[in-house]
Each structure stands twice: as C-alpha cells, then as structure tokens.
Amino acid sequence: MAKPRKVSNLLALAVLGTVVQQPMHPYEIASVLRARGKDEDMEIKWGSLYTVVRNLAKHGFIEVVDSRREGARPERTIYGITDVGVAELRDWTRELVATPQPEHPRFKAGLSMLPALPPGEVAAALRERIASLESMIAAQEAEAATEDVPRLFLIENEYELAVRHAELTWVRGLLAELTNETFPGLAAWRHWHATGEIPSEYAELADRGSTE
Numbered sequence: 001m002a003k004p005r006k007v008s009n010l011l012a013l014a015v016l017g018t019v020v021q022q023p024m025h026p027y028e029i030a031s032v033l034r035a036r037g038k039d040e041d042m043e044i045k046w047g048s049l050y051t052v053v054r055n056l057a058k059h060g061f062i063e064v065v066d067s068r069r070e071g072a073r074p075e076r077t078i079y080g081i082t083d084v085g086v087a088e089l090r091d092w093t094r095e096l097v098a099t100p101q102p103e104h105p106r107f108k109a110g111l112s113m114l115p116a117l118p119p120g121e122v123a124a125a126l127r128e129r130i131a132s133l134e135s136m137i138a139a140q141e142a143e144a145a146t147e148d149v150p151r152l153f154l155i156e157n158e159y160e161l162a163v164r165h166a167e168l169t170w171v172r173g174l175l176a177e178l179t180n181e182t183f184p185g186l187a188a189w190r191h192w193h194a195t196g197e198i199p200s201e202y203a204e205l206a207d208r209g210s211t212e
Contacts, residue, residue, distance in 0.1 A: 002099060005092065006059040010042045011052045016061060017091040021053035024210075026053050041156050050121060053079060061085035063135045107167075114200070118193035119186060120177055126175040133168045137161065 001201060018029050030049055036042065056062045062085050065077040081089070107129075114122060140161050177183040188199040 002095060003089075005062065007052065007055045009048065009052050011044050011048060012056055012061075013089070014038050014042065014044065015049075015052060015056060015090050016085055016092075019062055019079055020086060020089060021082045023078045025068075025076040025078050026050055027076065029053070029079075056085070061088050086148060100110070115189070115192075119183070119190050123175060125173055125180045126178070128169055130168065130175065133171070135165055136170065137164050 014033055015029055018024060018032050024032065026049055030046060033039065033044070039046075053073070054063070057064070057079065060082055062079045063082050064077055066081040067075050067115070068078065073077075117125070140157065142159065144154070151158070174183075183189075185199075188201070192202065193196055
C-alpha cells in the first residue's frame with residue numbers, strides 16, 4: 001500500500017531524480033526533464049514546477065546551495081538534494097516499482113463504455129487502434145535501434161514497448177472475435193442497436209444500483 005508523502009506530486013520525484021546528479025536552478029531542472037522526455041514517463045504540469053520545488057525545500061528534501069545572476073537576468077536560486085531527499089527518492093522509487101496501484105488509462109474507460117457502440121463501429125475503431133499501435137511500435141523500435149545509451153536509462157521505454165505489444169495482441173484477438181462471430185452475445189448486442197430493444201440480460205445489469 002502506498003504511504004502518504006509530504007510532497008506527493010510525481011513531478012517532485014522527477015525533480016529529486018534530477019538534482020541528485022548535481023545542483024540546479026528550477027529553469028535548468030525543467031530543461032533537463034524535457035530533454036530526457038520525462039513528461040512521457042509521468043504526468044507533469046510544468047506550471048506547478050516552482051511550487052513543487054518550494055514544497056520540496058520546505059520539507060527538507062532539497063536546499064538552497066547557491067544563487068547566481070547572469071547579465072540582466074533575474075537571480076537564480078540553485079538547489080541541491082539533501083540526505084533526507086536522497087532517502088525519499090529511493091523509498092518512493094522502490095514503492096512505485098514494488099507496489100501495483102490502480103491506474104485508469106483512457107483505453108480502459110473506452111472499453112467500459114463499449115455497449116454504447118454497435119459491434120460494427122467497435123470493429124472499425126479497433127482496426128484504427130491496431131494501425132496506430134503498429135505505427136507507434138515500429139517507430140519506437142526504430143528509435144531504440146539507434147540509441148547509444150545504457151539499457152538502465154531506457155528501461156521505461158522497454159516496458160512501454162512490451163505493454164504496447166501486449167495490447168496489440170489483445171486488440172487483434174478481440175477484433176478477431178467480432179469478425180468471426182465468436183464473441184459471446186454478439187447477436188443480442190447487434191439486435192439491441194438495430195432495434196433499440198435492450199436484451200433482458202442487459203436490462204438486469206442496468207437495474208443494478210437503481211434506487212427506484
């Protein structure tokens with residue numbers, strides 16, 4: 001079970017993972033995170049960066065180690081990680097790797113609403129998804145083949161590629177069930193959309209949780 005954290009925004013984890021290498025000012029932190037594509041690994045709201053940095057400093061995870069001014073630019077505060085911050089970085093990372101948490105991807109949300117579409121439209125949408133996944137996988141594999149970076153620093157990309165391969169296999173299987181007429185209850189589903197008459201087994205589900 002995930003434990004409560006004093007600064008729980010995942011951007012805070014990204015900041016700690018950046019300043020652990022060397023002290024930086026917030027603008028430099030943002031530049032490094034963008035260059036490393038961390039906004040593809042986790043949801044990052046760039047507008048909250050300075051607030052996250054201040055909160056990390058407030059709770060002792062990072063501290064001001066220097067400040068500098070370059071020309072007419074405003075003075076920039078340089079932050080370094082503390083021992084407490086290193087411990088938080090390690091503990092948080094360990095928790096994320098070890099403890100599965102409920103996640104809510106958009107695809108799962110769409111699948112939960114699948115009865116709203118007739119089978120033919122679902123099949124067409126799945127074909128579109130398959131084409132997109134195939135393109136994304138090909139591009140990612142081509143990029144990986146040209147990367148001259150130790151595997152340790154690309155492991156999240158490897159995971160994402162494996163997940164996309166698994167999703168592609170599953171979506172192809174679902175599409176096959178729809179096209180070869182082996183999906184359970186397909187006839188009732190199709191009849192519902194053709195006539196507007198909800199099958200009895202669907203009606204029972206619709207009544208669950210009703211207070212009337």
